[in-house]
Amino acid sequence: MKNIRMSSYYEMLYTIPLRRAMIPLSIVWLTLLTAPFGLNAQEVNPRPPREPVKVAEGKHGMVVTDTPFASQVGRDILAKGGNAVDAAVGVSIALQVSWPEAGNIGGGGFMMISRPDEEVVCVSYREKAPAAVNEHSFDKWKEHYHVYMAGVPGTVRGLALAHEKYGKLPWKEIIEPSIVASRDGLEVDAYLAYSLNSVLLQGFIQKEDRFAELRRVYGHPEGRPWRAGDRLVQSDLAVSLTLIAEEGPSAFYEGPIADKIADEMQRGGGLMTKQDLKDYTAKVQTPIKGEFGPYTIYGAAPPSSGGTTVLMQMQILEALDFPTGQKDYWTADQVHLMTEAMRRSFRERAAWLGDPDFVSIPEHLITKEHAKKLAATIDPTKATPSTEIAGDIELTEGPYESPQTTHFSVIDKDGIAVSSTYTLEETFGCRIVVKGTGFLLNNEMGDFNWYPGYTNHEGKIGTKANRLAPGKRMLSSMSPTMVLQDGKPKLLIGSPGGRTIINTVSNILVQTLVLNRPLEEAIDGPRFHHQWFPDVLRYEASDGVFAKIEDDLKARGYTIQPWSGRQGCAQGIIVDTETGVAKGVGDWRRGSSALAVE
Numbered sequence: 001m002k003n004i005r006m007s008s009y010y011e012m013l014y015t016i017p018l019r020r021a022m023i024p025l026s027i028v029w030l031t032l033l034t035a036p037f038g039l040n041a042q043e044v045n046p047r048p049p050r051e052p053v054k055v056a057e058g059k060h061g062m063v064v065t066d067t068p069f070a071s072q073v074g075r076d077i078l079a080k081g082g083n084a085v086d087a088a089v090g091v092s093i094a095l096q097v098s099w100p101e102a103g104n105i106g107g108g109g110f111m112m113i114s115r116p117d118e119e120v121v122c123v124s125y126r127e128k129a130p131a132a133v134n135e136h137s138f139d140k141w142k143e144h145y146h147v148y149m150a151g152v153p154g155t156v157r158g159l160a161l162a163h164e165k166y167g168k169l170p171w172k173e174i175i176e177p178s179i180v181a182s183r184d185g186l187e188v189d190a191y192l193a194y195s196l197n198s199v200l201l202q203g204f205i206q207k208e209d210r211f212a213e214l215r216r217v218y219g220h221p222e223g224r225p226w227r228a229g230d231r232l233v234q235s236d237l238a239v240s241l242t243l244i245a246e247e248g249p250s251a252f253y254e255g256p257i258a259d260k261i262a263d264e265m266q267r268g269g270g271l272m273t274k275q276d277l278k279d280y281t282a283k284v285q286t287p288i289k290g291e292f293g294p295y296t297i298y299g300a301a302p303p304s305s306g307g308t309t310v311l312m313q314m315q316i317l318e319a320l321d322f323p324t325g326q327k328d329y330w331t332a333d334q335v336h337l338m339t340e341a342m343r344r345s346f347r348e349r350a351a352w353l354g355d356p357d358f359v360s361i362p363e364h365l366i367t368k369e370h371a372k373k374l375a376a377t378i379d380p381t382k383a384t385p386s387t388e389i390a391g392d393i394e395l396t397e398g399p400y401e402s403p404q405t406t407h408f409s410v411i412d413k414d415g416i417a418v419s420s421t422y423t424l425e426e427t428f429g430c431r432i433v434v435k436g437t438g439f440l441l442n443n444e445m446g447d448f449n450w451y452p453g454y455t456n457h458e459g460k461i462g463t464k465a466n467r468l469a470p471g472k473r474m475l476s477s478m479s480p481t482m483v484l485q486d487g488k489p490k491l492l493i494g495s496p497g498g499r500t501i502i503n504t505v506s507n508i509l510v511q512t513l514v515l516n517r518p519l520e521e522a523i524d525g526p527r528f529h530h531q532w533f534p535d536v537l538r539y540e541a542s543d544g545v546f547a548k549i550e551d552d553l554k555a556r557g558y559t560i561q562p563w564s565g566r567q568g569c570a571q572g573i574i575v576d577t578e579t580g581v582a583k584g585v586g587d588w589r590r591g592s593s594a595l596a597v598e
């Protein structure tokens with residue numbers, strides 16, 4: 001009742017035509033007016049309700065992404081003869097237009113590519129620290145939403161590299177639909193309206209001058225909140241994308257866009273220079289690979305921790321007597337063993353993983369022998385306190401200060417498959433839109449270990465491998481994953497969610513590969529997460545599944561945290577390797593769209 005009344009009040013307030021300049025003031029009014037009623041931005045901008053997972057099936061190609069527009073762009077590229085890599089590049093650009101909180105040309109990521117009869121590769125385009133940083137830079141940096149938090153963006157070089165090596169259609173043709181949609185406008189759906197309103201309604205975004213460009217680019221022209229059915233026109237972005245389409249990545253790294261990024265750095269006090277942009281390279285890496293039963297699992301290699309940590313978990317479970325017989329959806333025994341695998345793999349992640357150009361990563365981490373050793377330390381009946389497995393990582397006492405991402409999966413009619421995750425780090429990155437370009441910069445520098453030497457019980461990690469250094473790539477948890485069976489793509493999966501990404505992926509791998517649950521159930525069902533520290537088992541509480549096993553888990557020594565939030569947003573494809581039929585499943589946790597080529 002309260003929600004309905006206030007929502008209509010909010011609408012009434014905003015149906016009065018306001019000039020663009022009034023936006024900040026009106027939002028401040030809104031905050032002041034709703035505060036006495038105990039309401040907040042979430043209540044006047046309600047989250048879209050839960051919908052069923054999106055499912056599509058087909059033999060001629062499949063695209064599953066966060067937005068209907070991006071899936072349509074990918075599907076159209078496949079339908080006109082492009083391959084999965086062309087579609088993946090088109091989707092990545094289309095997400096910049098249709099899901100700006102995470103879709104990005106100002107961020108970075110990892111694209112896993114499988115081609116028949118070829119080794120799986122990972123196109124790695126993680127951001128880099130600017131050359132001018134030093135190990136003490138974090139001493140002075142206290143804000144997440146600041147240009148100094150932006151790593152040198154990798155997306156445009158990464159997409160160009162993937163296209164040049166593995167694509168088929170002309171580069172320009174792939175980008176064209178996104179130029180048209182940003183120039184002529186894109187229909188806003190409930191998810192995009194919610195996303196844009198969420199950032200625009202934040203008091204500090206409304207107040208501070210440095211966010212003026214974000215308000216100009218993403219604010220509704222009439223100064224009211226976005227609603228489903230509105231049109232979002234992004235004229236500056238159309239110009240940037242046209243430059244990239246016509247001139248290639250050099251427009252971004254050396255040309256007019258580089259100039260604008262450098263100007264933004266000057267204005268805002270950032271360290272990234274034109275030289276940093278010019279020097280940026282993306283690379284093709286050998287992915288992490290491991291056998292698991294009849295399957296081969298491939299994951300992103302460092303500087304992502306995703307592939308290594310997911311594989312470690314799966315191999316630990318393989319070394320255990322993992323119960324598969326029960327019909328109940330997540331039994332206490334299953335959650336216990338998986339949590340212990342999570343705990344141990346996250347400890348190893350903290351100890352060893354970082355940018356391989358700077359740190360040496362032991363090869364034994366992903367061996368079955370190592371998994372067996374770790375599995376042998378698990379008590380089948382009781383939780384192991386995280387402090388007990390810290391080993392030589394020194395733990396410190398003290399407070400924890402807390403700090404977006406999108407995954408898509410594509411397969412084409414010839415069996416070329418892509419599993420790709422890219423990010424701005426937080427939702428809308430550092431919230432700074434580079435003036436005149438229509439895109440946001442990431443705040444990925446926050447993925448380095450902020451406080452060297454300071455690893456605490458609340459989850460701050462200060463280990464050596466991921467400390468800040470000039471030109472270094474920050475450690476990621478992105479886990480675009482591919483499972484092959486008999487050399488053919490079987491499952492493509494990944495998710496957003498920071499460190500939870502790793503566990504969202506392992507939750508789904510266990511359900512599909514071990515428990516033989518259909519992908520739609522595995523994506524639909526509630527997820528759980530443990531990351532070593534904090535020593536807390538957090539789970540999605542909405543379905544009541546975990547309520548049934550709470551007492552059992554507590555008796556085993558777990559500190560549990562039922563959570564009303566949503567863990568990730570997994571977009572997956574599973575293939576029947578005998579019939580060749582691909583089933584695409586889009587998560588309900590955000591907007592998503594699964595489209596098959598007819």
Ligand code: DON
Nearest residue numbers: 404405425476477496497498
């Ligand atoms: O690379 C990483 O692991 C993080 N920057 C990802 C952040 C993320 O997934 C936030 N999204 N929900």
